[in-house]
Amino acid sequence: MPENHTFDSAIDYLKKVGEISSIKDLTEKTGINRDRINYLRDGKTIRKEEVEALNLAFPVIYWDLFATGKGALLRADNNNLVEEPQNIYGSDAWKKAELLLIKNGKSKLPIEQREELLIERLHEVEQNLLEIHEINNKGMIDTLKDMLRGK
Incomplete structure (x- = not known):
């Protein structure tokens, strides 16, 4: 991937893997309003809470890139894999991304690995x-007990 990533390149990636189909999806999944998304697409400064919301919704993207200007677009492409083990092959974030690729018919994993993951x-x-x-069941039992006791 090229060194100079834009916010649009992250959006394009999310569309490519089927996480979102539109800016509306992005706003709904992150809680960031459309005006702020457009502001970020223009290369403006991203807020800490926006980075956090984006990280929660789409952990496969290294959103801190847009705050720091350093790093690769995809977390798995960064050199900080030792510091952040959740980003490496087999991690929860990788599995989530790979499951989305499988769902959208774009996974490049061998069929056996796809089956294992599924x-x-x-x-x-x-x-x-x-x-x-x-x-x-526990709630139903407690409710029945309360009913029998006349509560």
């Missing part, structure tokens, strides 16, 4: 659903 994600979702089910 199965792992399926197990995570299954575990989350079991936890939700357990919480709901």
